[in-house]
Amino acid sequence: MHKRLAILAVAALLAAPAGARGFSPGEETVFRITYLSLPTGEGRIVVGKPEGDIWPVVFQAKTQGVAGLVDIREHxxxxxxxxxxxxxxxxxxxxxxxxxxxxxxxxDRATGKATVTVQRKGKKKEQTIEVPRDVQDLTSAFMWLRLQPLEVGRRYDVPVASGTHQFTLIAEVVGRERVETPAGAFPTIKVKIQTALEGKFSTKRDSWMWLSDDARHVLVRAEADFAVGSIVAELRSYTPGGEVAAR
Known part of the structure; x- marks a missing residue:
């Protein structure tokens, strides 16, 4: 009974009209993570408390290491x-x-530079690189994409810096689908994603995102085939924020 009420609550939230495209502080999206077709952990995206014009967007992911094959914890x-x-x-x-x-x-948007610091195995390395003035990181690229109209047939090219590695993220809106998740079934916009990540999280083929077919464009499902294996994230719960951010 409680699960049914939770599903109805999420469905009502996603179905509710929003005055503008976007997201706002207090929004929380929780996902079930599946690795190699086995439920293995949880993902979470939270829009935190504003500090002036800055909103911290927090991404957390954790798996339990299926049979010792993979252990991922990110904040x-x-x-x-x-x-x-x-x-x-x-x-x-x-x-x-x-x-x-x-x-x-x-x-530094004024100079078109980024300062990247990496700490690993007791060593610290800092490097300054040139970047496009409209460059995003992976999280902000996703948030920026949510603010777009996402009309079928549209393509969005977003410059991304991941550490010192730079590439153009390509997002193509390919159609609409109804998607089943642990939180229920939702009408969605299907988006094909091309990245150029390196290392353990390099992708063998295109990744996919399904965003709610409404003004919020909430992530409902995502699929990616990384070098360490295939990972799927499915919506488990959603809490909207306060006043919706203007585009």
């Missing part, structure tokens, strides 16, 4: 600038398949 904060719709920087603490590291990035 990433991207500092979203509500005026420019760009990230100011990010902080990451991650344990990824035996490798613990702490990374940070700070973007």
């Amino acid at each position: 990433l904060v991207s500092y979203w600038d509500t005026r420019t719709k760009l990230t100011r920087g990010s902080d990451l603490k991650a344990y990824e398949v035996g490798d613990f590291h702490q990374d940070s990035a700070r973007f």
Whole structure:
């Protein structure tokens, strides 16, 4: 009975009209993570308390290491600038398949530079690189995409810096589908994603996202085939924020 009420509550939230496209502080999206077709953990995206024009967007992920094959724990904060719709920087603490590291990035939009700091195995390395003035990190690229109209047939090219690695994220809106999740069934917009990630999280083929077919564009499902294996995230619960961010 409680599960049925939870599903109805999520469905009502996603079906409710929103005055503008976007998201706002207090929004929380929780996902069930499946690795190699086995439920293995949880993901969470939270829009935190504003500090002036900056909204911290927190991404957390944790798996339980199925049969010792994979163990991933990440806590990433991207500092979203509500005026420019760009990230100011990010902080990451991650344990990824035996490798613990702490990374940070700070973007200087005026000079078109980013300062990247990596701490791994007791060593600290800092590097300043040139970047496009509209560059995003992966989290802010996703949040920026949610603010777009996402009309079928549209393509969005987003410059991304992941550490010192840069690439263009390509998002193509390919159609609409009804998707089943642990939170219920929802009408969605299907988006094909092309990235150029490296290392354990390099992708063998296109990734996919299904976003709610409404003004909020909430992530309902995501699929990616990484070098460490296929991972699926499915919506488990959703809590809207306060006043919706203007586009």
